Amino acid sequence: MLSALSPEKMSGQRRAGGEVVTTAEWEALCRRCGQCCFEKDLDRRGRVVTTRVSCRHLDIVSRTCRVYRKRFEVGEDCVKLTPTVVRDALWLPEDCAYVEYVVNRRDR
Numbered sequence: 059m060l061s062a063l064s065p066e067k068m069s070g071q072r073r074a075g076g077e078v079v080t081t082a083e084w085e086a087l088c089r090r091c092g093q094c095c096f097e098k099d100l101d102r103r104g105r106v107v108t109t110r111v112s113c114r115h116l117d118i119v120s121r122t123c124r125v126y127r128k129r130f131e132v133g134e135d136c137v138k139l140t141p142t143v144v145r146d147a148l149w150l151p152e153d154c155a156y157v158e159y160v161v162n163r164r165d166r
């Protein structure tokens with residue numbers, strides 16, 4: 059989901075409330091639960107459900123990506139999570155650290 063750290067990416071991005079968060083701070087939010095790396099489907103009511111099918115690059119035991127640094131190059135449609143993407147990503151679970159962060163920032 060998130061890109062590897064590099065000096066040029068440490069410049070930060072806008073928080074919902076206008077503050078700047080560095081890439082390192084942003085990446086540190088992730089709980090490494092791996093829920094975002096399982097395929098999603100819609101049930102008959104149109105609700106997003108998480109399937110048991112994971113990305114082939116997810117280590118099921120550690121719940122970490124085996125190709126994290128080059129995940130955007132391996133053709134799995136991995137999405138880079140940013141505050142803007144997270145705000146619109148209904149497929150992310152409610153207890154995703156980024157969803158909680160964005161929701162909490164919105165409530166301020």
Ligand code: SF4
Nearest residue numbers: 088089091092094154
């Ligand atoms: S669901 Fe959220 S907290 Fe869990 S691994 Fe994915 S980005 Fe990190």
